[in-house]
Amino acid sequence: MSVFTPVTPEALADWLRRYAIGRLTDLQGIPAGVQNSNFFVTTTLGRYVLTLFETIPRAELPFYLHLTAHLARHGLPVPAPIADRDNEYLGTLSGKPAALVARLSGQSDMAPGPQRCARVGAMLAGLHLAGLSYGRRQDNPRGAAWRSATAAQVRPFLPAAEQALLDAELAFQAAVRIDELPRGVIHADLFRDNILWDGEHIGGVIDFYFAGRDALLFDVAVTVNDWCCTADGELEPARYHALLDAYHAERPFTPAERAAWPAMLRAAALRFWMSRAADFHLPRAGEMVLVKNPDEYRDILRLRAQGVPPLPGDPA
């Protein structure tokens, strides 16, 4: 289903001679992911994942590959790319940009409790701290400018009540001051399906292809909106405080972040409402998209606008 470009064992065995990881012993397509073709690759030396990039322009790939390499060097459980004998991460296979990455272990948990939320909070803070020394720059591709532009495209398809909600939110967000917020590399899509659990440890953090530079707090808000919600979008206090306290213990929130927090939860909800609404109302020919219900994040946006508990730390 989601292997768009086939790879034969013969072609892969030949391609693997560029690497220092032994001979191919097994190749399996992975039926997951909508942006890339992924395969489990086993060699005499180890187990890896092969990714053929189907949609991301080749010139943008080094940002992501070097980012995961950087984070792995800092001890984070991410799919670090494997360098070939020429020390390169990115190659070409079956006519597509291709990379081998470390295979991580674990399974997603779609019903995490407070303890796992705490681990995610600590990990996210670690990711932000390690990312501060990453040298390459790319803006968050779903940042404020993208949100405004997408809202303009989507608005005509929305019913009147949703147009009113959207207009009010855009006006509200335009007045929010975010220039004092700490910035850095953010994952920007840290949903429950992008964390693999290996027992009670995080065995993997995957899918960095929305990463970019933005307010770190935006990443926290994206994460909280997914990990700490009830089925109807309400924040569940135990998970909410567990995640935020654990994050705060690693990277204390600043006064500016405490002030911006309610707006940031709304901006994060808006981002996913808009992307899902665009996928729903503006499908692009030839593009494979797993269409998710936009109403979920419209409702989360409405709920967040009613107020949220404060971030941990002293009020300033």
Add this chain to the structure above:
Amino acid sequence: MSVFTPVTPEALADWLRRYAIGRLTDLQGIPAGVQNSNFFVTTTLGRYVLTLFETIPRAELPFYLHLTAHLARHGLPVPAPIADRDNEYLGTLSGKPAALVARLSGQSDMAPGPQRCARVGAMLAGLHLAGLSYGRRQDNPRGAAWRSATAAQVRPFLPAAEQALLDAELAFQAAVRIDELPRGVIHADLFRDNILWDGEHIGGVIDFYFAGRDALLFDVAVTVNDWCCTADGELEPARYHALLDAYHAERPFTPAERAAWPAMLRAAALRFWMSRAADFHLPRAGEMVLVKNPDEYRDILRLRAQGVPPLPGDPA
């Protein structure tokens, strides 16, 4: 027994704030290793090994730490160092140079069969190939010059028959041409206790603290002398051919290597005979050494001098 420098949980918890790997949850001394103090470190984010370097000069440590980082980037299962928030691998803890490295999984196998020997051969070739693009240089600290110098120190303590064996071997080795052999970074101590098996995969290759630049074939010889021997030092054909064929499939032996192979197996045996004899006859005050029987490698040297089967590949 082999934790020479204590580390308290309080001191370590404080030190870990330099990193992005969460909070300390467990600290255990590791009762193995004679050169360093090692600890299992568990944090909210993952599992690591802490090493305090007891004997290697600080200035020499970056060679080893960057080497394992380089090999890990190439997909080899080695204890990659974890970078701190300043992007540094090497710190100071309890007054000693200290580093955190990835914790690998698996157990040593002191009675490997041909299949495991084949995996070791393939991995060793991968290590040599990946090492070709490593930028830092350090000569093999137990290379030809060290062997001659150590032989001169040890010789007076040996019985006459061993002196004769040693004199003959030094004369033989002095005539061997090694300048046409492919050179690169070698592990130089790839004994069975330095490979961890995770099922039938190699989960870890450890103890790179004898690594340096030398003939790649010397590394193959050190490895064969340990992995492919019977208890009395004879080469066991099934394991011998399995290891060498697997290596040859990844990095084909050159004609010069085929010619030098018998001499290289003898040089590798001489190296461990000399180091063990020096540890036995010339113990140094204050140095903790696990004294191993030098006779084992004296006997291996004698056996190799009687002739060995050729390397795989076409005779040239």
